[in-house]
Amino acid sequence: MAQFLASIYGTEQDKVNCSFYFKIGACRHGDRCSRKHVKPSYSQTILCPNLYQNPAHEPNNQLNESQVQTHFDAFYEDMFCEFAKFGEVETIVVCDNTGDHLIGNVYARFKYEEDAQKAIDDMNSRWYAGRPIYAELSPVTDFREACCRQHETSECMRGGFCNFMHRRKVNPTLNRELELAQKKYLKLTGKDKSPSRSPSPAR
Structure with a gap:
């Protein structure tokens, strides 16, 4: 049983x-x-709910899609750089859903659980864009299962109110630059090899 x-x-x-x-x-x-x-007592993944404020969702928005993307890329870079202060970041997912429980949610998966906990401890005393940040450990480990497959490949029939994550895509060039900068930093500081701890097993 x-x-x-x-x-x-x-x-x-x-x-x-x-x-x-x-x-x-x-x-x-x-x-x-x-x-x-x-709620997990330990996890590699943290969640900052409703952190990303998409200007396209504002009723008086006057930005075009290119300007909205530029706004998002700047936000994503901010988040990556902040999270990377606590440890190696494996994945960041920002939800572009419009349902209350997913709108603007930011997920970050670290290589090590203790780094995720450090991020939680720090971020809960921080503010971003004039709003307090709320952070918690998340049970999500596999974003392939969490993200909407229709949205990833074409167009989701449920739209923004889908109950699976609609991942907002960052500029690929920026994403590569951030990942390369992190690898370079980890190598220079010797943090790319940590014999005292091992990555959390997949659950």
């Missing part, structure tokens, strides 16, 4: 724990959900 319960944990077969919270780190029902939202 214990083995069976472990095998269905966080899946749609699990009648106790919310599969959407386990997979996405957010649920449209919030505290009213009939299933449990089990």
Whole structure:
């Protein structure tokens, strides 16, 4: 029985724990959900909910798509540089959904769990663009499962209110520059090899 319960944990077969919270780190029902939202005590991934303010969602927005992308790229660079202060960043996902539980959510997965915890401890006392930052550990480990496949390949039929992540894409050149800068920094500081700790196993 214990083995069976472990095998269905966080899946749609699990009648106790919310599969959407386990997979996405957010649920449209919030505290009213009939299933449990089990918050992790340790994780490689952190969530800063509603942090990205997409100007395209503002009713009085006058920016064109190119200007909105420039605004997003600047935000993404800010986030990458801030998160990288705490440790090696593997992935950053910024949600472009419009549903309340996903709008502007920023997820960052670190190589090491202790670096994610350091980020949480620091970010919760910080502000960005005149708004306080809220940060928490997230159960999300596999963004391939969390991101909407329709949105990634074409156009999602559910639009911005889809319950899977609609990842906003950063300029590829900027992304490569940030990743190369991080690799160079890790190599120069010797942090690319850390025998005292190992990456968290996939769960």
